[in-house]
Amino acid sequence: xxxxxxxxxxxxxxxxxxxxxxxxxxxxxxxxxxxxxxxxxxxxxxxxxxxxxxxxxxxxxxxxxxxxxxxxxxxxxxxxxxxxxxxxxxxxxxxxxxxxxxxxxxxxxxxxxxxxxxxxxxxxxxxxxxxxxxxxxxxxxxxxxxxxxxxxxxxxxxxxxxxxxxxxxxxxxxxxxxxxx
Ligand SMILES: [Ca+2]
Numbered sequence: 001x002x003x004x005x006x007x008x009x010x011x012x013x014x015x016x017x018x019x020x021x022x023x024x025x026x027x028x029x030x031x032x033x034x035x036x037x038x039x040x041x042x043x044x045x046x047x048x049x050x051x052x053x054x055x056x057x058x059x060x061x062x063x064x065x066x067x068x069x070x071x072x073x074x075x076x077x078x079x080x081x082x083x084x085x086x087x088x089x090x091x092x093x094x095x096x097x098x099x100x101x102x103x104x105x106x107x108x109x110x111x112x113x114x115x116x117x118x119x120x121x122x123x124x125x126x127x128x129x130x131x132x133x134x135x136x137x138x139x140x141x142x143x144x145x146x147x148x149x150x151x152x153x154x155x156x157x158x159x160x161x162x163x164x165x166x167x168x169x170x171x172x173x174x175x176x177x178x179x180x181x
Contacts (some may be wrong), residue, residue: 002167009067017042017153017169020052021038021039021040021041021042021043021093021175022038022175023037023038023043025038025043025111025175025176026038026043026065026173026175027043027065027134027173029064029173030043030045030064034073035047035048035049035087037083038175039076039079039162040076041174041175042172042173042174042175043066043172043173043174043175044069044080044083044170044171044172045061045066045167045170045171045172045173046076046084046087046170047060047168047169047171048087048089048093048168049168051167051168052094052166052167052169052170053154053155053157053164053165053166053167054068054094054098054139054153054155054167054169055156055171057073057094057167057171058096058170059111060169061096061169061171061172064171064173065173066096066171066172066173067096067110067171067172068094068096068109068169068170068171068172069095069096069097069169069170069171070095070096070108070110070112070172070173071095071097071120071142072112072118073118074118074120075144076079077105077120077148078148079091080095080142080148080170081142081144081147081148083143084142084168084170085144089144089168090144090145091143091144091145091167091168092141092142092143092144092145092151092153092167093143093144093146093167093168093169093170094139094140094141094169095139095140095141095142095150095166095169095170096108096109096110096172097109097114097139097140097150098138098140099127099138099152100138100139100155100157103128103138104128106119106126106127106140107127108111113124119150120142120148120149120150121150122143122146122149122150122151123150123152125137125140125152126150126152127137136154137152137153137154138152138154138155139152139154139155139165140152140153141152141153141160141167147153152164153167
């Protein structure tokens with residue numbers, strides 16, 4: 001087999017495996033219902049039926065080994081936006097992006113740095129001058145009422161719950177990619 005053909009075969013198999021993911025491949029512990037989808041080898045759990053602050057949402061996703069959604073590409077951002085709005089939610093929804101550790105350094109929940117080229121900030125959100133926003137607006141939600149643009153908010157309820165920052169959220173889990181052979 002020529003090297004080019006070999007590469008094409010690998011690419012075909014990768015594409016096949018990626019698009020062939022189904023909720024059947026999602027972790028067994030996840031409830032199969034209208035809020036669970038699979039897309040390109042990732043299972044998404046759209047938690048649109050309850051609201052939590054970011055820290056509690058993150059803990060909830062980790063219960064079954066997941067993380068808040070890593071909306072790293074335009075393709076995934078569009079997918080999440082469409083899935084959420086098709087379920088009738090036009091609101092801010094937590095994704096897995098914060099600058100909790102270091103102000104203005106936004107990091108995905110898998111530890112990777114935000115690629116600025118793929119960012120989707122609303123005006124007035126995201127990295128900005130001065131450190132005054134640290135610990136005030138460190139957690140990111142996509143606003144499905146504004147085509148999914150990102151807004152940063154307080155991460156946790158404060159003052160014994162008098163100020164609440166509870167939102168719907170999306171968890172993601174790795175699907176068991178089926179053999180492409
Ligand atoms: Ca911040």
